[in-house]
Amino acid sequence: MIEILFLGTGASIPSRERAMPCVAVRCGTDIALFDCGEGSQRQMMVSPFSFMKIKGIFITHMHGDHFLGLPGLLQTMGLSGRKDKLTVCGPKGMSAALDSIFSVCEGNIGYELDIREAEHGLSVEFGGFSVSAFRTDHTAESFGYKLSEKETRGRFNKEKAIKLGLSPGPDFSKLQNSETVKGVTPEMVMGPPRPGCNLVYSGDTSPCGELSDAAAGVDALIHESTFSDRESGLAADHKHSTSVQAAETAKACGCRALFLIHISNRYDNKGEIEEEAKAVFGNTFAPDDMDMYKVSKDSVRRV
Amino acid sequence: MIEILFLGTGASIPSRERAMPCVAVRCGTDIALFDCGEGSQRQMMVSPFSFMKIKGIFITHMHGDHFLGLPGLLQTMGLSGRKDKLTVCGPKGMSAALDSIFSVCEGNIGYELDIREAEHGLSVEFGGFSVSAFRTDHTAESFGYKLSEKETRGRFNKEKAIKLGLSPGPDFSKLQNSETVKGVTPEMVMGPPRPGCNLVYSGDTSPCGELSDAAAGVDALIHESTFSDRESGLAADHKHSTSVQAAETAKACGCRALFLIHISNRYDNKGEIEEEAKAVFGNTFAPDDMDMYKVSKDSVRRV
Numbered sequence: 378m379i380e381i382l383f384l385g386t387g388a389s390i391p392s393r394e395r396a397m398p399c400v401a402v403r404c405g406t407d408i409a410l411f412d413c414g415e416g417s418q419r420q421m422m423v424s425p426f427s428f429m430k431i432k433g434i435f436i437t438h439m440h441g442d443h444f445l446g447l448p449g450l451l452q453t454m455g456l457s458g459r460k461d462k463l464t465v466c467g468p469k470g471m472s473a474a475l476d477s478i479f480s481v482c483e484g485n486i487g488y489e490l491d492i493r494e495a496e497h498g499l500s501v502e503f504g505g506f507s508v509s510a511f512r513t514d515h516t517a518e519s520f521g522y523k524l525s526e527k528e529t530r531g532r533f534n535k536e537k538a539i540k541l542g543l544s545p546g547p548d549f550s551k552l553q554n555s556e557t558v559k560g561v562t563p564e565m566v567m568g569p570p571r572p573g574c575n576l577v578y579s580g581d582t583s584p585c586g587e588l589s590d591a592a593a594g595v596d597a598l599i600h601e602s603t604f605s606d607r608e609s610g611l612a613a614d615h616k617h618s619t620s621v622q623a624a625e626t627a628k629a630c631g632c633r634a635l636f637l638i639h640i641s642n643r644y645d646n647k648g649e650i651e652e653e654a655k656a657v658f659g660n661t662f663a664p665d666d667m668d669m670y671k672v673s674k675d676s677v678r679r680v
Numbered sequence: 681m682i683e684i685l686f687l688g689t690g691a692s693i694p695s696r697e698r699a700m701p702c703v704a705v706r707c708g709t710d711i712a713l714f715d716c717g718e719g720s721q722r723q724m725m726v727s728p729f730s731f732m733k734i735k736g737i738f739i740t741h742m743h744g745d746h747f748l749g750l751p752g753l754l755q756t757m758g759l760s761g762r763k764d765k766l767t768v769c770g771p772k773g774m775s776a777a778l779d780s781i782f783s784v785c786e787g788n789i790g791y792e793l794d795i796r797e798a799e800h801g802l803s804v805e806f807g808g809f810s811v812s813a814f815r816t817d818h819t820a821e822s823f824g825y826k827l828s829e830k831e832t833r834g835r836f837n838k839e840k841a842i843k844l845g846l847s848p849g850p851d852f853s854k855l856q857n858s859e860t861v862k863g864v865t866p867e868m869v870m871g872p873p874r875p876g877c878n879l880v881y882s883g884d885t886s887p888c889g890e891l892s893d894a895a896a897g898v899d900a901l902i903h904e905s906t907f908s909d910r911e912s913g914l915a916a917d918h919k920h921s922t923s924v925q926a927a928e929t930a931k932a933c934g935c936r937a938l939f940l941i942h943i944s945n946r947y948d949n950k951g952e953i954e955e956e957a958k959a960v961f962g963n964t965f966a967p968d969d970m971d972m973y974k975v976s977k978d979s980v981r982r983v
Contacts, residue, residue: 389759390756390759390760391721391722391725391756392725393725393726396722397752415718415719415721415722415748415749415752416718416719416722418694418718419694419699419718419719422694422695422696423696439784439785439786440785440786441751441752441755441781441785441786441787442752444785445718445748445751445752445781445785446718448744448748449700449718449744449745449748452744453693453694456692456693457693470784471784473784474780474781474784474785477777477780477781478744478748478777478780478781481742481773481774481776481777482742482743482744482747482748482777483742483743483744483819483820484744516786517786
């Protein structure tokens with residue numbers, strides 16, 4: 378089960394309603410952040426997620442609306458006493474940009490920054506999940522990311538364990554931690570491992586093969602939808618996607634749910650964007666800032 | 681008359697209640713911005729002030745909480761179609777930092793940026809006001825700024841003009857624009873020019889002579905108040921001021937009103953800070969984010 382918190386769902390320029398792009402995904406207690414537009418740290422402060430639990434930050438490309446919240450967030454984590462290593466992955470140039478900003482702003486980090494230069498196929502492992510990068514098609518060098526939750530242990534059959542003569546307490550814990558207890562092996566009382574959930578975060582991109590490959594069969598596709606279908610020319614000119622293109626990708630790739638973000642402030646409300654995507658792919662959502670969804674293998678629901 | 685809008689009143693790290701430092705001052709329709717912490721552009725979007733009316737931005741020092749909202753704001757003004765020249769004044773290093781950020785973020789400005797390197801005594805003129813810089817005492821090179829509204833024309837004596845045989849309409853306009861009409865000179869019907877208001881914005885600083893010199897007799901002193909009086913040791917260590925030090929400066933300098941900002945998030949509420957300053961200097965205000973005040977020669981009032 379993963380939880381998706383939409384911290385910022387706007388594009389290019391913030392509005393009263395939408396902050397700059399930033400999506401937090403929680404697996405267990407660990408958090409991955411995708412893009413970090415200006416103001417993301419404050420959005421997180423008013424959310425139920427703690428920025429101290431972020432294990433990795435993944436920047437899709439270096440346009441300001443996706444990157445300019447990163448220096449402040451990194452600095453705030455340091456000032457808040459973070460000691461844990463933090464992985465930050467982004468395109469070529471990101472590391473030098475951070476160095477340059479911190480040198481002039483006297484950024485005091487105080488914890489290990491593990492900077493990774495994104496490249497197609499790069500994979501980063503964390504405790505409960507991994508994140509891999511794939512190339513996308515935008516006006517700057519750009520990447521999308523796929524998060525894959527690791528499989529979790531199977532269901533423990535308490536009744537069967539009792540029938541086999543064991544008692545609740547330490548014996549049960551040992552079995553769940555793969556130990557044999559009084560002749561009872563874990564396999565006898567544990568169900569098969571449960572597959573993890575996965576999601577793809579597109580960043581800014583025109584529809585492209587690498588994105589479709591990554592999105593095949595994912596539980597959640599978080600796709601940019603800068604323009605509505607009637608402005609597909611503008612989308613092509615600026616190497617963005619329309620709502621309908623996002624929905625067509627979700628449909629063609631057999632995704633379970635589609636979330637539309639990076640919606641231009643030219644649209645007074647998201648209704649148009651959401652409706653035309655839903656007509657192509659029914660299980661489409663156009664979240665507002667601070668909306669949170671739980672995605673499991675059984676359901677996708679707003680919480 | 682000047683209007684002061686407190687867009688961000690926090691220090692170092694944003695909180696749910698306080699954004700990073702940014703204060704907008706409006707003279708007529710023109711706006712000067714003092715500091716530009718992360719998120720300032722969005723604070724301005726939900727305020728009654730338009731960022732397109734900003735004529736000058738004045739950065740006190742290059743610590744992230746005072747600077748990291750500037751690149752995004754400059755970019756947003758460009759994307760919003762700004763064509764007017766914008767003056768941006770700040771310490772050495774600011775210009776190179778902006779260049780470096782815009783080169784990696786592909787910042788598209790599209791209007792003239794007039795970058796001024798701050799130095800003690802520098803003065804910048806605008807239509808209705810001027811802003812001068814003075815050196816302050818912080819851990820980085822730092823400046824405070826004094827804004828002086830230009831004097832405005834005197835009151836027009838309508839009754840006297842009518843007695844002298846003139847009629848409301850074009851004749852009145854001409855007189856108010858310094859023209860003689862039918863033998864009536866402007867001096868005969870216009871009162872003396874009215875002096876403008878002035879204010880000082882301290883930035884981050886320990887109490888220092890240059891600040892006191894600038895603040896002598898000003899209508900409004902906007903002073904940092906990072907710490908309460910009981911933490912004066914911390915204030916000294918980090919070259920900040922306490923609320924009481926700010927109030928003592930306001931009192932010694934004969935300021936008309938004191939506004940405390942840059943309040944550390946270690947204080948759950950501003951009561952302590954405000955009360956101890958008021959005990960020294962009665963006309964003290966500790967504004968919340970988005971509070972606005974009108975300052976004239978007759979009154980200082982929240983609007």
